[in-house]
Amino acid sequence: MRMLINVPETVVADALRGMAAAHPELTVDVERRVVVRRDAPVEGKVALVSGGGSGHEPLHGGFVGPGMLAAACPGEVFTSPVPDQMVRAAAAVDSGAGVLFVVKNYTGDVLNFEMAAELAEDEGIQVAKVLVDDDVAVTDSLYTAGRRGTGGTLFVEKIAGAAAEEGQPLERVEAIARRVNERSRSFGVALSACTTPAKGSPTFDLPEGELELGIGIHGEPGRERRAMMTSREIADFAVDAVVEDLRPDGPVIALVNGMGATPLLELYGFNAEVQRVLAERHVPVARTLVGNYVTSLDMAGCSVTLCEVDEELLRLWDAPVQTPALRWGR
Amino acid sequence: MRMLINVPETVVADALRGMAAAHPELTVDVERRVVVRRDAPVEGKVALVSGGGSGHEPLHGGFVGPGMLAAACPGEVFTSPVPDQMVRAAAAVDSGAGVLFVVKNYTGDVLNFEMAAELAEDEGIQVAKVLVDDDVAVTDSLYTAGRRGTGGTLFVEKIAGAAAEEGQPLERVEAIARRVNERSRSFGVALSACTTPAKGSPTFDLPEGELELGIGIHGEPGRERRAMMTSREIADFAVDAVVEDLRPDGPVIALVNGMGATPLLELYGFNAEVQRVLAERHVPVARTLVGNYVTSLDMAGCSVTLCEVDEELLRLWDAPVQTPALRWGR
Numbered sequence: 001m002r003m004l005i006n007v008p009e010t011v012v013a014d015a016l017r018g019m020a021a022a023h024p025e026l027t028v029d030v031e032r033r034v035v036v037r038r039d040a041p042v043e044g045k046v047a048l049v050s051g052g053g054s055g056h057e058p059l060h061g062g063f064v065g066p067g068m069l070a071a072a073c074p075g076e077v078f079t080s081p082v083p084d085q086m087v088r089a090a091a092a093v094d095s096g097a098g099v100l101f102v103v104k105n106y107t108g109d110v111l112n113f114e115m116a117a118e119l120a121e122d123e124g125i126q127v128a129k130v131l132v133d134d135d136v137a138v139t140d141s142l143y144t145a146g147r148r149g150t151g152g153t154l155f156v157e158k159i160a161g162a163a164a165e166e167g168q169p170l171e172r173v174e175a176i177a178r179r180v181n182e183r184s185r186s187f188g189v190a191l192s193a194c195t196t197p198a199k200g201s202p203t204f205d206l207p208e209g210e211l212e213l214g215i216g217i218h219g220e221p222g223r224e225r226r227a228m229m230t231s232r233e234i235a236d237f238a239v240d241a242v243v244e245d246l247r248p249d250g251p252v253i254a255l256v257n258g259m260g261a262t263p264l265l266e267l268y269g270f271n272a273e274v275q276r277v278l279a280e281r282h283v284p285v286a287r288t289l290v291g292n293y294v295t296s297l298d299m300a301g302c303s304v305t306l307c308e309v310d311e312e313l314l315r316l317w318d319a320p321v322q323t324p325a326l327r328w329g330r
Numbered sequence: 331m332r333m334l335i336n337v338p339e340t341v342v343a344d345a346l347r348g349m350a351a352a353h354p355e356l357t358v359d360v361e362r363r364v365v366v367r368r369d370a371p372v373e374g375k376v377a378l379v380s381g382g383g384s385g386h387e388p389l390h391g392g393f394v395g396p397g398m399l400a401a402a403c404p405g406e407v408f409t410s411p412v413p414d415q416m417v418r419a420a421a422a423v424d425s426g427a428g429v430l431f432v433v434k435n436y437t438g439d440v441l442n443f444e445m446a447a448e449l450a451e452d453e454g455i456q457v458a459k460v461l462v463d464d465d466v467a468v469t470d471s472l473y474t475a476g477r478r479g480t481g482g483t484l485f486v487e488k489i490a491g492a493a494a495e496e497g498q499p500l501e502r503v504e505a506i507a508r509r510v511n512e513r514s515r516s517f518g519v520a521l522s523a524c525t526t527p528a529k530g531s532p533t534f535d536l537p538e539g540e541l542e543l544g545i546g547i548h549g550e551p552g553r554e555r556r557a558m559m560t561s562r563e564i565a566d567f568a569v570d571a572v573v574e575d576l577r578p579d580g581p582v583i584a585l586v587n588g589m590g591a592t593p594l595l596e597l598y599g600f601n602a603e604v605q606r607v608l609a610e611r612h613v614p615v616a617r618t619l620v621g622n623y624v625t626s627l628d629m630a631g632c633s634v635t636l637c638e639v640d641e642e643l644l645r646l647w648d649a650p651v652q653t654p655a656l657r658w659g660r
Contacts, residue, residue, distance in 0.1 A: 002521040002522050002538065002558075002630045003521070003596060004521060004561050004564065004592050004596040004597070004599070004600050004630075004631070004632055005560070005561050005596055005599060006560045006561050006562050006599070006603075007560075010599075011595065011596075011599060012595075014561070014598075014599030014602050014603075015595045015596075015598040015599045015602070016598075017599075017602035017605075018586075018597070018598035018599050018600065018601030018602035018603075018604075018605070018620065019598045019601075019620075021601055021602060021605040021615075021618055022586075022598070022601055022618040022619070022620045054595055055593070055595060057593065057594035057595045057598070058594055062594070077595075191332040191333070191334060192332045208332065228332075230335070230336045230337075231334050231335050231336050231344070232336050234334065256348075256352075260591070260593050261590070261591035261628055261630075262334050262628070263385070263387065263590050263625065263627045263628055264387035264388055264392070264622070264625070265341065265342075265345045265384055265385060265387045265407075265627070266333060266334040266335055266341075266345075267334070267348070268344070268345035268346075268348035268349045268352070268387070269334070269335060269336070269340075269341060269344030269345045269347075269348050270334050270348065271348030271349075271351055271352055272344050272345075272347035272348035272351060273336075273344075273348075274348075275347075275348070275351040285351075288351055288352040289352070290348065290349075290352045292594070292622070295593065295594070297593045297595070298591055298592070298593050298630065300332045300334075300591075300628065301334070302334055327657055327658060328657060329660075330659075330660035
């Protein structure tokens with residue numbers, strides 16, 4: 001076990017204490033596990049709340065701040081947060097304009113956010129929900145009925161978060177979030193398994209010299225296992241899988257995402273191949289983001305997410321954002 | 331070999347092509363290996379140029395942009411760039427106000443930047459140099475006479491870059507860079523070795539269940555090898571090593587840096603322990619930065635860098651910066 005931890009039981013609480021110390025612009029309730037932008041609730045504005053199992057950092061806590069999430073609820077590693085966290089987060093950020101729950105499509109998350117929405121509505125908070133299910137690799141898997149929610153979450157949170165920041169009403173913010181999800185597709189590849197603190201050993205067996213195509217962000221099985229491929233071959237496979245499903249007419253934003261342990265040097269090289277395939281498929285690229293954004297602990301590997309954008313979605317993507325992990329504009 | 335690459339020979343060129351595609355705000359000369367901010371040269375302003383072996387990304391290319399570096403020269407993996415790259419970079423960014431070379435203390439880098447400075451001066455460019463040697467772990471090592479340059483490089487490039495952006499003259503920018511280096515100290519810990527593309531296997535042998543205290547950013551040996559320690563114990567050891575050498579009177583900026591493959595979840599947890607030790611040692615912390623900034627390919631581990639700041643250095647740290655890896659303010 002090559003982990004920088006104390007004991008598995010305190011990993012999430014320890015991380016939240018460290019996050020609080022590094023980010024005075026956030027309010028971190030370590031005990032109740034809620035991360036909130038310090039100026040919340042923001043008068044007259046819709047608030048986005050998301051959350052999910054820990055181990056995917058910077059998702060979601062690193063996306064809290066002006067222009068993106070109002071709050072995030074981290075669960076235990078690879079485990080859904082509980083409804084109580086979500087209700088607390090909603091209550092902390094609701095200005096009366098309503099709250100949008102951004103939910104990745106995993107059975108536990110879906111059930112808990114549903115329950116939380118009911119409880120929050122009982123408290124007089126208007127709640128809408130959007131389900132993110134962008135992963136084209138498989139339908140139904142270890143923790144999911146339907147497609148899994150992965151890299152597309154970043155697009156939903158950034159673009160709908162910008163709409164909320166502009167002061168758009170809840171039904172508009174919800175519609176934009178849905179549109180972003182409908183236009184986003186992802187495909188992931190693992191070069192190694194990841195190790196959870198609780199287990200202390202790799203969550204699945206991926207021998208040296210093999211890779212798993214279509215991996216989920218918890219190491220759920222993908223489409224197939226193959227002998228090691230080059231960056232060029234992986235890009236061909238992953239981008240084709242996404243483009244064939246999305247069939248974009250217009251420009252896309254590309255997220256070339258690292259799973260956690262793949263060096264940025266390699267991710268940039270992989271991006272060159274992704275851009276090559278997109279050019280060959282005549283898909284224009286409006287913006288590109290390269291880095292570790294939706295991770296899977298110490299997994300080596302990458303994913304490609306494309307989001308087809310119109311003028312409005314691109315404008316909202318470019319709008320200012322001030323969070324620990326994504327920041328631009330003002 | 332679990333690498334996302336084509337062939338080892340093209341890793342750096344591939345990464346530069348991918349970087350060019352992701353960052354239209356930079357001019358990337360893939361063939362000549364120079365990354366330049368697009369608006370360079372900036373009239374009347376000193377320009378910072380740095381560089382070094384690849385494999386430490388986002389250092390240095392990810393630090394090119396307004397408020398930090400004007401240009402970066404990436405060498406082969408863990409290999410110094412050549413003088414020709416540095417001269418080209420200097421010529422591309424010099425507005426007549428002069429160029430400051432930021433050089434990490436490795437024998438190859440030092441010699442090549444010295445030669446480049448002479449060549450650039452022959453071309454009529456005024457050049458100053460600052461040597462970064464912040465690593466307290468060991469004196470003299472595999473590639474270095476004296477202390478190694480590691481995490482402190484980020485502080486030198488950010489703070490002196492801000493002084494240059496303000497329009498301060500070369501001798502002032504140089505003096506500030508020197509002051510930052512004199513006040514910066516680092517200590518690194520490896521939980522695993524890293525694998526270079528050319529070698530294809532770990533660069534040194536670190537058995538499971540052991541760690542190396544005082545590691546360099548190329549896997550150079552450190553102070554000692556021990557049985558695995560907790561995050562709390564590692565923070566005690568690393569922060570003590572830094573504080574005992576630095577003996578700060580005033581507040582510090584803390585960089586809690588990942589070596590590449592350590593999950594952000596663990597880095598934030600480690601930061602909580604770093605802050606605890608600093609509080610116990612009565613060292614006030616003005617700012618904290620947590621993330622993968624000065625990496626060592628896919629090495630698991632972390633480093634702590636402290637920079638003791640006065641009012642001026644803290645103001646320059648807070649000044650706006652717009653680079654791929656560091657951005658805030660406007």
